[in-house]
Amino acid sequence: MKRIAALFLAILSLTLIMLLPVQAAEFDLVSDGVGMLTDDEYFELNELAMDITEQFQCEVSIVIMDDKGSDDIEEYAKSFYKEYDYGYGEDKSGLMLFLSMEERDYAIIACGYGNTVFTDHGKDVLADRYLLPTLGEDKYYTGFLLYLNQTAKFLKMAENGAPFDIDTDEVQIQKNAKGSFWIKLAICILLPLLIAGIICSIFLRQMKTAVSQKTAGNYIPEGGFNLTLQTDRFLFRTETRSKIEKKSSDGGTSIGSDGFSGKSGKF
Amino acid sequence: MATEVTNYQCPSCTGPLHFSSNSGNLDCSYCGESFDVATIELLYSIKEDDAVKAASEPEWEFNIDEWGGEEAEHMRAYNCPSCGAQIICDDTTAATSCPYCNNPTVVPGQFTGMLRPDFVIPFKLNKEAAKKALKNYYKGKKFLSKTFSTGNKIEEIKGIYVPFWLFNGISDGDISYRATRNHVFTQGDERVTVTEHYQVERQGNVVFEKVPVDGSSKMPDAHMDAIEPFDYSALVPFSTAYLPGYLADKYDIESDVCSERANERIRTSTQELFASTVKGYVTLMPQSSSIEIKAGEIKYALLPVWMLSTKWKGKNFLFAMNGQTGKLIGDLPVVWGKFWALFAGISLPLMLLLGIILF
Structure with a gap:
């Protein structure tokens, strides 16, 4: 009897040990608090998220909620991430897509190893190419599916030592090449035209010298100009602030002091 | 008669x-x-x-x-x-x-x-100097036809004492501007621009002495303006003894008509002078401007001008030379073919060069 009990405890312990690394599987990685997805869609997406998390040891999650209140969506998502203990391993590696349906706000936040994998450009691409076009048309399942598949690709690239970024994004590379071609072409054409125009207008002006005088500055005697009042009165001060955009050519991830990187907006 | x-x-x-x-x-x-x-x-x-x-x-x-x-x-x-x-x-x-x-x-x-007339400035430069000045004037003009400079002949050359009204006056100005000054600095990941708004006031006066406006309807205003300035230190009291050998006209435009042009020039100069004292701002917008011109004495003077006329391809070209300083002005015909040739001659090689460098 003791042997049976020992065997049972051993099997139980082994099972628990096997389950430990997959912390994320302790709860669903897709949380639909609004009911945007059908049961089938929900399970399929959750399964996919779990597979990706297990494979790459970086937790990918989707949280949909009704109303986050007046808080900043990015800050709210970070608090949520911390409060519900999202993330894989000690450094809490992960990527969370957070949606607030009332305001139609979204945030993508990354933590730990997720910051390495999902660069600023990577998060921009996830949002602009895969999420916004579909979420904007209320195609949530399609959008989430594309999003998860893409995160898997990014994780694979990072695993191979080349995280998805400006310098590894083929679409961006082609776009930059195209853009710089047109800029160079414009410089090639417009700059010479401008220089030639300036030089020719100088010579052209020499041909027309019979011009009326508009001023009488030559007829002011020395000391003929006297200021009797000269005041510069301060009225008020205005302040404008603008976010310093990271140069698109820089690449990398901007990580805040809280260890998160993120992107947010409306869909 | x-x-x-x-x-x-x-x-x-x-x-x-x-x-x-x-x-x-x-x-x-x-x-x-x-x-x-x-x-x-x-x-x-x-x-x-x-x-x-x-x-x-x-x-x-x-x-x-x-x-x-x-x-x-x-x-x-x-x-x-x-x-x-x-x-x-x-x-x-x-x-x-x-x-x-x-x-x-x-x-x-x-x-x-x-x-x-109150004054006259006697001619300092003679007919030969005027002819020489006209020849020199053609030099270096890229868009001038060669046949114009070599083929055309001076049809008429006249030394004329042109009647000018010389306006003296003081302009009293009171101009206010709205000006801004920017301070830009970085705070965290933000660029902060602090704009300070100022109300700028300038009051003062400007003395103008002998602003010339020609009083002859025969003389084109643009030509007479363009040969300015005359050196007034050479003004002498008028005597008909300075006139023999030259043409001279009396004025046929009254001084009160000519004063409009003088006032406009005085007003513009006053505005420019006042604005030049407002420094250190990135934007400057006049809010209100009041310029009162206190008219002073008007003098009547004959000033020396050489008028040269040439004909080319049936068209007359008129040049004027300051008979005192030698400044010669006049519009020349533009050969547009030369203009576009030079334009292309500069722009095309530059395009080629930039193309080689950039691509």
Whole structure:
């Protein structure tokens, strides 16, 4: 009897040990608090998220909620991430897509190893190419599916030592090449035209010298100009602030002091 | 209708005298004697007194058809004192030359009483200098046809004492501006721009002395403006003795008409001067501007101008040269083919060069 009990405890312990690394599987990685997805869609997406998390040891999650209140969506998502203990391993590696349906706000936040994998450009691409076009048309399942598949690709690239970024994004590379071609072409054409125009207008002006005088500055005697009042009165001060955009050519991830990187907006 | 005119004659040989821009004297064209202006003025004032005394000659009665209408109003006839021929010219002509004997002739009646100029700047540069200046003017003009500079001939060259009104005045200005100044700094990942707004006030006055506006409708305003400035240190009290050898007109545009142009120039200069004292701002917008011009004395002066006219392909081209400083101006015909050739000659190689560098 003791042997049976020992065997049972051993099997139980082994099972628990096997389950430990997959912390994320302790709860669903897709949380639909609004009911945007059908049961089938929900399970399929959750399964996919779990597979990706297990494979790459970086937790990918989707949280949909009704109303986050007046808080900043990015800050709210970070608090949520911390409060519900999202993330894989000690450094809490992960990527969370957070949606607030009332305001139609979204945030993508990354933590730990997720910051390495999902660069600023990577998060921009996830949002602009895969999420916004579909979420904007209320195609949530399609959008989430594309999003998860893409995160898997990014994780694979990072695993191979080349995280998805400006310098590894083929679409961006082609776009930059195209853009710089047109800029160079414009410089090639417009700059010479401008220089030639300036030089020719100088010579052209020499041909027309019979011009009326508009001023009488030559007829002011020395000391003929006297200021009797000269005041510069301060009225008020205005302040404008603008976010310093990271140069698109820089690449990398901007990580805040809280260890998160993120992107947010409306869909 | 014929009126007496003055023809300055050499006291030695009675040959015609003309004002020399080189010597500043009246030189005899025949015997070469030279007389200063004051001597001739004195001599001729005695002659005029004698003429008044001898004015009791009988008047001839004319019984011929006269010019009528507007033509007659603007026409004057004078007798040349050298050859006696009748000189017909318009009512503004003050100095000319006799078409028969070519003697320089002055019409003193044009400069008497209220019409008498206060000053004159005598010619410093002669006809040859004007011709040379015109040749030099063609040099370096990229868009000028070669046939223009080599083929065209000076049709007419005239030294003219042009009537100018010289306006003196003080402009009182009171101008306020709205100005801004920016301070830019970085705070975290934000660029902060602090804009300070100021109300800027300037009050003061500007003295203007002898702002010239030509008083002759025959002279194009743009040409007369463009040959400015004249050196007023050479202004001398007016005397008809400076006129022989040149043409001269009396004004035919009243000073109150010309004052509008002077006021406009004074107003613009005042605004520019005031604005030049507002420094250190990135934007400056005038809010209100009040400029009151206190009109001062108006002087009437004859200023020396060489007018040169040429003809090319049936079109007349007019040039003006400051008879004192030598500044020559005038519009030249543009050969647009040359313009576009130079444009292409600069832009195309530059495009090629940039193409090689950038691609």
